Amino acid sequence: MLCQSIPLYDRDKFKADMREYSAPKLEKNYNLDRYLAMSVVQKSIRRGELGLALTSGGYLLENFPQVFWKRLQIIALEDVGLANPALVEQVIDVASDTPSLVGCGGLEKVAAFLMEKLCFSQKDRSTDDLFDVMSRDPICANNCTTLIESRENGDLYVLDGDVFGRVLSIIPPGQREIVWDSYLRRADEWMMMMEGVEFNAPASIIALSSKASRRTRSMLAPMLLALSPEFPVSVQEADDFFLPEESYKGVPTWACGMHTRVGLAGLRQYAKHSPRVGKLLKQGKTGEVSTSKVLGGLLFRMECGQLQKRVDWFLGRSLKDRATELGWGVSDECVPDLLCTMKEEWNLLNACRLSALQDYLR
Template identity: 25%
Template sequence: MDEVKGIQAARHRLHEAVGSFRPPPPQPLDIFLYLAMSAMQKAIRRGRTELALQAAATLLEQSPERLWRRLACIAFEDVGLGDLELVTLATAAMAGKRVRALLGGEWAVASYLVCRMAETTKCRAADDLLLVAENHLAFQTERLQLGFSTIRELAQVVSSCEPFPVRALAAWYLLGTDRRPSPQLVRRRGDLAALFAALAAILPPDLVEIAREGHRRSGEVLPIFMALLSPHLQHEPVSVEDDDAPPETMVGPVPGFCLDLYTRPGRAALASLIEGPTRTARWVRSHIPPRQRVTFLGTIIFRLEGGCVQSRLRWRIADHLRRVTDYECNGAHCQDATEILGLAQADLGELNAIRAEVMKGWGHVS
């Protein structure tokens, strides 16, 4: 796909779609910025359109640049191969405020994308691939060795028949871990031209262009991982199913699952739970070093509630990556998360009670 023609065509389709869409009036919530970011993404995952729109309006009011950055992230992290056309439209919308003004304006474009994202089929396989490549103990050797491979060697691995996490690591190093660092990877410069040449040798031009533009707009590696996975979806039987999500508990103006590891009250609630008498707390205290406990438990809770998706695209590779991520990518102190996932599931009610108490003393906007 010619870059200019491809992006222009996507913008034209987006302009037509927004033109026939009636934006709801923005109704921002009285919550602070990072809680709004969490609420929008998790509401989109769960198909909670109204909450997602309220959170998006909050972000547009408080920090428009974070709204667009988060929408770009959601497009590749949560929608992905579930709706490639929507990913393309979302990428086209990230070109800047002037472009969005021509497309219908900030709120018209944002609300259209949020509604579409909440309602569409979703696939989180690219994010699961990232977590497996970055964290699974089975790929510890490759994480080190590929960090010292030549550009040519990395390009060969990207187009090889190696396991997906190995190819993903090679692509990540070609992108450059100076651009998108990870504490698990060797820090080095990459070669973007070599990366996209390697992708162009094995992928259709339009998919390469989505990956290129998606990375350029988001700075993330997920667009590349999504592109790597895409050809294999064509040969797989698929179904669409809702995840078995735990019941929602409102904590102030938002469901409890919005208070995650990346919000201050969410971290405070996790820390409080860890100090308590629950079986989850006892397990964490007996297995996980003190400085890692909040992050570890926050990750486990995400597996149970934060990552739940309505209308998930089910296919063999995606299901495998999800299972490995959930059970085998939780650090050296928890190589099989079966037990702690069960304990934490049983203690979600206690966590939500703690979240409610934390929010009482926190206030909303900050």
Template identity: 25%
Template sequence: MDEPELLPRSPLPCLLRDFEEPDCAPLDCTPWTAMSALQKSIRRGRTQIALAAASTLLTQSPERLWRRLACIAFEDIGLGDVEVTALTTAAIGGKRVRATLGGEWKVASFLITRMANATKCRAADDLLLVAENHPTFESQRLQLGFSMIPDLLRIVASTDPLPVRALAAWFALGTDRRPSPRLARRHGDIASLFAAVREILPPELVEIAWEGHRRSGEVLPIFMALLAPQLRHELTSVHDDEVPVEIMVGPIPGWCLDVYTRPGRASLATLIEGSTETARWVRAHIPPRQRVQFLGTIIFRLEGQSSQRRLRWPIADELRRAVDYECNGAHCRDATEILRLARADLGELNAIRTELMEVSSHDS
């Protein structure tokens, strides 16, 4: 299929013309911590921290900045603000594109400011997690991995449950470029999938999804497009998520230290070895090698995904509920109790984070 040229029709050049670049000093942290701070600050509408994290990445690892912004566009903004999602997709085309728009920092700071203030929709990411992990769809994960492309495309266009259609689209797209431990690895037929969804989905969203997948290799763009017709018939509202008490750990909030950062993993491991109710529950229910990752996922449910201006609608709310409570692995079929315990122990986790960061600062 022909690749649509998104940038020539994008309003991005006009919008950037009058945008004044902010001055922003980098954070004193690793690229991994900066990536966490960038994404979580955008979710929470914390523009200054997000800009500082972006400045860090642009200095230390610019390719990580653009990959992360591409991810954030579909994981956290999506249908909440389709224009911002499209603008970001247009801007990740490469250095030469951004040079014509005023340079790396001008484009990045503009996009981050827009993203932090945008309405957020995490439904595409929640759909991915339900399709990949929910026990209800275990048989479909096995069966669809061996289905022929025409059969997968028929399911994508069917009235089957949304996670089943998402799985069919995922296998049709191919699971070899971004492998999942829960799905059979196989080649897809990208052109056939997008030709099929053009027949059933809004063309402008299919165009954005095509560009988003082509440039990032991620499956979330097509999931966003699959969700769009569902949103059209739903009552929506916009609300801020309730967020736990925040503390600063050096130059960053404690919630930046997640399971994908070294100090975040160390903090979780220390908590698990302690005497809190959370620690006792995790040691009683979760095998040793899985404990840090499991608890990191639970902490993400409580603080990492918290969003300012989240788009609320029934399907998105149900997907989020299923992810929070029912997609945490074979050793935790219902996360109600561990979520309650971990929420009560977030203060202890933050104290551990603070102590570890102080030790690290003294050692360096």
């Protein structure tokens, strides 16, 4: 049974807000494809670039509506999270019930309203940072193994009271060997574990995490719950530093990350044109993923994952720093030198991505 609590947002107020809202026309950028549009809309929301969010979101809504509404829910969980849980719940509820939106002025009006709210909200990426650390940090992997072994031996394993222990305590017993998939398997089992947590968490966040698990199947939902006991009552915000960008046909280079074909093409060009990066990769590459994805993971920490109006709190900072230090497809020891080199060669990296964009959109 879904944990019951008072909703974080006022549904009647949402309807009243929609009646008063004057929506901008959703101009569409038809130079985009599905995956490039998904990248632009999410990263423009991270940066508070409403115009780009509307043009890319409008294209998705017209051509891939199910993808658009699903992506909006993930953006709320991944990039807003505990900084504005009422907005997260609102996005998840509204995006899960699009037939009812006709009475609110139509899909385009509601889509524009939610994208604007997401753009200008305070933001926090700790859910994704925590997932990265839990799935890639060897210490966390060892803790998960200990939990599995204690269950098999019939021992009582006492979890530490930190965020990693809280995540481990939520994992359903039958899923601890396969837990680090991107999507929740058998979400009902996760929901039962979340609704029975023994650590101190707000009832509203328990309900939100449970609802998000059921509707999105995203691993970020339990991360939200595990983070909640340490999220401060009052917070400060700060904009991340944004590196220089280039643009072609309305598509900025910061949209060209590892989840797009054009982004991977640009990173392959960069690897070929940078002897320094080639040498570092030869020393530290593990072969788990391609060279372009190794660089894409590092690029995410430098540029693609940066936020406007990021909430500044201790656990969030420490998780971001810890995730940045972890390599994906490259040894952790090589990460600092690779990040430093990519920053020093930023003009070359941007030129390669711009060239890839020009070839792709020609």
